Amino acid sequence: MKLQLTEKANQQLEKLDYEVDYHEYSEYDQLLQDAMLYVEDGYEENEFDDLNEWCISVGNAEYDQTYLNTHPNAVREKIDKMLRENIITIVE
Numbered sequence: 001m002k003l004q005l006t007e008k009a010n011q012q013l014e015k016l017d018y019e020v021d022y023h024e025y026s027e028y029d030q031l032l033q034d035a036m037l038y039v040e041d042g043y044e045e046n047e048f049d050d051l052n053e054w055c056i057s058v059g060n061a062e063y064d065q066t067y068l069n070t071h072p073n074a075v076r077e078k079i080d081k082m083l084r085e086n087i088i089t090i091v092e
Helices: 007-015 027-039 051-062 071-084
Strands: 002-005 088-091
Touching: 002 007, 002 027, 007 027, 027 071, 027 088, 051 071, 071 088
Parallel strands: none
Antiparallel strands: 002 088
């Protein structure tokens, strides 16, 4: 399986102002940028059999420092938000 950006997300990414610092974006725009990185293998190859295992690998790459190894949970929470916001889908 793999993550795929929705058509809506692709359109919104085209309009995003990349001159703005990431931390100044709205939460939604941060999710858009993170989704793009996930889809385009920014942290880990975008292919998995188990999403939770993939989140562990991505979390290790995305977060330099972790508190009690919560990074996989942070990635999984973002994936869940991206799915709810119709930013990504999971395809075979």
